[in-house]
Amino acid sequence: MNKWLISLVSLLLVSWGADAARIKDVAQVAGVRSNQLVGYGLVTGLPGTGESTPFTDQSFNAMLQNFGIQLPEGTSPKAKNIAAVIVTAKLPAFTKQGQTIDVTVSSIGSAKSLRGGTLMQTMLKGLDGKVYAVAQGNLVVSGFSADGADGSSIVGNNPAVGMISSGAIVEREVPTPFSRGDYITFNLLDSDFTTAQRMTDAVNNFLGPGMASAVDATSVKVRAPRDASQRVAFLSAIENLEFNTAEGAAKIIVNSRTGTIVVGQHVRLKPAAVTHGGMTVAIKEKPTVSQPNALANGDTTVVPDSDISVTEKQGKMFNFQTGVTLDDLVRAVNEVGAAPSDLMAILQALKQAGAIEGQLIII
Incomplete structure (x- = not known):
């Protein structure tokens, strides 16, 4: 029974x-x-890890105009210490x-890192377009990045979030x-007619008849x-x-x-017979050198030579009788030494044959 490792690794019994x-x-x-909230804003104070894109420059100019600062027309700030971001939150x-x-603040441009940045005042809106919260503050970024002079780089976690x-x-407030x-x-949380009825009975037993339905x-x-x-x-x-x-319900969940x-x-x-076997085809290339005769005026060439071998394992067959339980299924699969991929194929074949009483769900 050295195959019990299969059940421990690939077969979770629930x-x-x-x-x-x-x-x-x-x-x-x-x-x-x-309720989900989302907003668009700017992060400033980046140590040269920001970006200069058309939408970032436009947002930066709009922010300056709110403070009464007007840049000359056609002027691009070309700032590398700002980044355009999307701000998300959940309103409990x-x-x-x-x-x-x-x-949570996420870069939407080419900024390399948001570490050390400060989020400017950002309005967070709901699905109805109304402002439900206002965000601002210093970011905490767990990721990091570094660039070398030779063009090499290293990134840990995600510095852009x-x-x-x-x-x-x-x-x-949300009504x-x-x-x-x-x-x-x-x-x-999980729809079920029996659970719904049992829950109704429990409430009625506590409060009185007719209080729940x-x-x-x-x-x-x-x-x-x-x-x-x-x-x-x-x-x-x-x-x-x-x-x-x-x-x-009786289910078998397979993660492919x-x-x-x-x-x-x-x-x-249900009653069924299963045979398990495998065929292995091995192809090895052994190139050989073709040498022409001395007076043939030919060229030396490499001629491919393939060696093909086929190995078929001896198949094993076992029977399932009526009402076979989960333990019997696991024991039988272990005896034939099926790998996880083989077990998936066996389960699919049994389902197609109508021998499984339950749902087979492959994700």
């Missing part, structure tokens, strides 16, 4: 059994989410005006439907008080309720790039 989980771990409240739910959030902790001040209506809706495989509506302060206490009690989630294979607990095999 059991999706019924287990108690809190509502807050498997569902989220509808409408309570973060219930974030209030005056609070701060983290921002930096971060400003608490670098943006929130100027506008949420949390305090509106007579219901709070929970959306399951499953809308579909994802959403569960719960009747809630209208007063906002009471709704917070109500939600705190509901989200900590525990119930048994449904067992996952890494060779990782994940097999669910409920995967079963």
Whole structure:
């Protein structure tokens, strides 16, 4: 059994059994989410690692005009200590005006590094085009780069991306439907009809009959008080309720790039026979020299000579009986010494033959 390494490296055995989980771990409240913000700005103070591009020069001129400085028409600043950047951030739910959030700053031009730079005041907008935060501050860049006189260079991590902790001040709040209506809706992270019904039963057992109802495989509506302060206490009690989630469907997940294979607990095999073997074709080139006779007036040439050999391993066959479990599948595959790529081919063939009770998903 020296092939058990296959199961340890390329076959990850996962059991999706019924287990108690809190509502807050498997569902989220509808409408309570973060929002993406984005903005365009300039980073200044770079030690010669910036850029001079048309859009950077235009942005620099516009910034100077805001301070009452007008450059002569047609003048290009040619500054190497500035860089045009895109600033991104996430605005968490219930974030209030005056609070701060983290921002990520990324170069969009030819700047070599943002290390040592300062982000100028940048407006961060939402999908509706409104300004929700304003970012500014000194960048923290973990990457570095260096250039040699002979043209060689070295780059560590990514010097063109930096971060400003608490670098943006929130100027506008995002309204949420949390305090509106007579219901709070929970959306399951993984849609499942059984889980939705079990969650509904758990809430009704706690609050009383008819307080919760499953809308579909994802959403569960719960009747809630209208007063906002009471709704917070109500939600705190509901989200900590525990119930048994449904067992996952029988699945086999195959990652064709890494060779990782994940097999669910409920995967079963119908009667089938599998043979495993391999053929190796080796081609070796042995060029030879062709020497003409002394009086032939010919040229000495190199003539290719190929040596082809074919080696076929002795195939092994094993049978799967009705209701074969995951352990039986792993043991049989280990016995034939299948590599991860061979195991993928075996699983695909079994699925095409209708011998797998479950989904085969290849990513």
